[in-house]
Amino acid sequence: MFALPKLDYEYDSLVPHFSKEILEVHHGKHHQIYVDKLNTVMESLPAFQNKTIEELIGNLNEVPEEFRTAVKNFGGGHYNHSLFWNFLSPDGGGEPSGELIKAIVEKYGSFQQFKDEFTTRALSIFGSGWLWLMPNLSIVVSANQDSPINGGLPAPILGVDVWEHAYYIDHKYNRAEYINAWWQLVDWAGVEKRYKFYL
Ligand SMILES: [Fe+2]
Structure with missing residues (x-):
């Protein structure tokens, strides 16, 4: 069970x-x-x-x-x-460090550019779904409760739930406000640990 x-x-x-x-x-x-x-x-x-x-x-x-x-x-x-x-922690937010930040800057230009792209993708998901950051730092969308591992991909190292049930109590329809709040809680130490596990 x-x-x-x-x-x-x-x-x-x-x-x-x-x-x-x-x-x-x-x-x-x-x-x-x-x-x-x-x-x-x-x-x-x-x-x-x-x-x-x-x-x-x-x-x-x-x-x-x-x-x-x-x-x-x-x-x-x-x-x-x-x-x-x-993926969340009361001590989360801020920016990643170490190998992870280096790799993000290499792929996206800067942490801010990564954050902007991830946010834009999360806001553009139509209906219910998830947005994931994969171990190779690509950004992947899942509809409904699909998951990258359904298709044989590895487990994501970070992700955000964009179902309305994740934010309607705090933000009503305002997904942008919710995504902004979510960034303040991301446990970057955990993301880096998972990133390094796949290296
Ligand atoms: Fe949910």
Whole structure:
């Protein structure tokens, strides 16, 4: 059975950038619902019950067709959100350092140019989805609860949830305001650790 991951911080630790209320709803309700629905689907898939979430959504073609979409959506919802919480820290924000900043400047010209491009891409996603930074520092979009690992790509090293449920309580329709708040929480030390893991 899959379980809602415990956060490394409290629901009110990300204030003022993310409110306690949005964490309660986004982690406590939306993410929990993905976990519950995934567990319900898994009851019909006894042969897959020992697999990790990565094995499950990274090999969707092995899942019987009638359950594949449900596993992709609920499994992806669980996987993507688990990454998302881990990308945030009450001590986050600012700029990366070390090898990561060097590589970002090499690829994008400056940290600001990278940030502008990532923000523009996040704002241009139509409907619900995710924007990811991959280990090779390319920027990848996923629709709905799809994930780069569905297609055999490695796990992203950073990403932002652009579903309205991620920001409607704090910012109503204003995704730009939310993305700006999200930048203040990015745990760059963790991003750098994952970047170096793939080098
Ligand atoms: Fe979400």
